[in-house]
Amino acid sequence: MSDYNFAYLDEQTKRMIRRAILKGVAIPGYQVPFASREMPMPYGWGTGGVQVSAACLTPEDTFKVIDQGADDTTNAVSIRKFFEFTAGVAVTEHTGEATVIQTRHRIPEEPLREDQILVYQVPIPEPLRFLEPRETETRKMHALEEYGLMHVKLYEDISRHGNIATSYAYPVKVEGRYVMDPSPIPKFDNPKLEMAAIQLFGAGREQRIYAIPPYTQVISLDFEDYPFDPSKADHPCDLCGAEHTYLDEVIIDDAGGRMFVCSDTDYCAGRQADGHRGRLSPIQEAAE
């Protein structure tokens, strides 16, 4: 293997992080401070998620990393390699085979199971930050459940755009208590936050960990007359034809040609393997 301790971090650090995780699970949505370590990657590349993953991994685990839904981006590949190298765990690109999935900005389309852990990379854990920059004040607001300000943000959206224009990092209330930033996942993914798997959120630069235990109630904030709407692009996937997935828009030539494809690459590939076809599928003729 290597000269590193299993999964890079020393055991004391992992214990510290696990304590923070346990506390986070016990108080769903509450931001637990932890002593974030320097990691061999820059802040913003998922140092929080990596530390949470390191604390969760066992030698028997199968690890998957997605970035914006894709397994093959630089960030995803680097982190996957990192744990292959420092923990020697098995890795996969298939959602169904993974036991620990680290993600940036997406929840996999395939529903997760009770035996899986989803680890989010979080840039800014504090949902109230942009309206109330004082950390002392936002912590007090969480403690006292003073969340009127969160609706001020949504009010501002409607007054400026005619609807709630927040389309990612859409604030949620967890188990009727803490208001939480679900990390910059698209609001399309918000309904999936109520799931069977355990969800852990790590913010390395901000030194916060929080969690949503399995089957926890997660409600997206809204107004009675402007209800939450997990909108998606009005297109099917051009590769697999799926009409219920979150899509990326890809520019394919200099003439403004574009295509819509599933952002979850594994899910899209799985559907194509099952024979589903989209408008621009390259293997269309071959299959027919």
Added chain:
Amino acid sequence: MIRLENVSKTFTLHNQNSAVIQVMQGASFTVTAGECVALTGNSGAGKSTLMRMIYGNYLAASGAIWIGDTDVAKAQPREIIALRRETLGYVSQFLRVVPRVATVDVVAEPLLMTGTPFETAHAKARDLLTRLNIPQTLWDLSPMTFSGGEQQRVNIARGFVRDYPALLLDEPTASLDATNRETVLTLIEEAKTRGTAIVGIFHDHPARERVADREIDVSQFSPKQVA
């Protein structure tokens, strides 16, 4: 309605070696409903001082000043405020208003403060301003920009807009022309007929003889000089 019992007044000038000046003692008199009493005496005899004590502006050193059931000399601020709102009107020589407020609002305010509907209050205010010959073009302007005589008439309108049971008048006819003076004297007579108890200072002799039932020479309350 208005009853003074043995009222005295001192001023302590702390910034001038704490000099204590006794300006009045033993002031006692009664004004019944519908009666108008004129305070007389030389300048400096204490007419205005006495008037201000009755209104609660000046603190009486001792004695009692009864307006109805309230002793102004001992009342709490809120009791005096309630008294001024409900019972005791005052037409001073100086108009003191919030800048920018329209004349008609200034006049209607005492009625609005006691819950009179806006329209009724404004109708009454407009009626009085008309009687006092304030041109309608001025009604929506602040009286702060008016001439002395106009300000005086706005002050009078404000004082008479409500039917107070007790009324204090400080030189109500000063700086008024004959027509307006006549209107003011008529207003005073109307108030008396309604049963208002009035204490007034009138330097205008004919006016005093026309409306006052009695005169009280304030100099009799001057402290005896120690020889």
Added chain:
Amino acid sequence: MTNPLFSVRDVAKYYGGRIGCADVSFDLYPGEVMGIVGESGSGKSTLLNCLAGHLTPDAGQILFDTRTGGVRDTREMSEPERRMLSRTDWAFVHQHARDGLRMSVSAGGNVGERLMAVGARRYDTIRAQAIDWLGRVEIDESRIDDRPTAFSGGMQQRLQIARNLVTGPRLVFMDEPTGGLDVSVQARLLDLLRSLVREMGLSAIIVTHDLAVVRLLADRLMVMKSGYVVEAGLTDQVLDDPQHAYTQLLVSSVLQV
């Protein structure tokens, strides 16, 4: 007679060995407006901040007649209760509008915040109330989506007042509400405050060093010096016939216009 809305008993605040304010007691009745005057450092702002719960007094009682729980000592309330009070039945108008406004949030959002804080969840209702209040403080409806940074000083102050009064508080604390404004703007604000106080039957405590402001706004007055109340009474009585040496000095020091 009605009961006091707000009763203060022997309130004191010390900064180490120095007195911030001491031995302050008074009753404020519904609908009363009380002014607190004194020079800089006289303890008037310390007192106001103690009363409003921004500072914790070292001694005394601050009793408020709450809507649901009867008379309560606000010092013994839990912090959530106190903060709830300051969002609903109390209001605080800061001298500098930017201390009392969210400068990055539109005028409508500023006014709506207190409504949302107490559970309003219908956008249309919140917006309608915001429009109503902007009108009451003489800000044109068309400015509702502008940020306060685009407003003049006087407009900002009026917006701050709207934001505070939208939940229909019963007690308003004001710290030099007209300080730092042009005189013409001051006059307009004074007029506005006076009519709002009358229409809403508000009780208010106004700290200022401007005697002309208290004469127009306040029913009664407390004069403070070196942390103590040296004189209290009806506003025009205190100003026209001051009894204490300091008040006499204060009144005689005002420049005549």
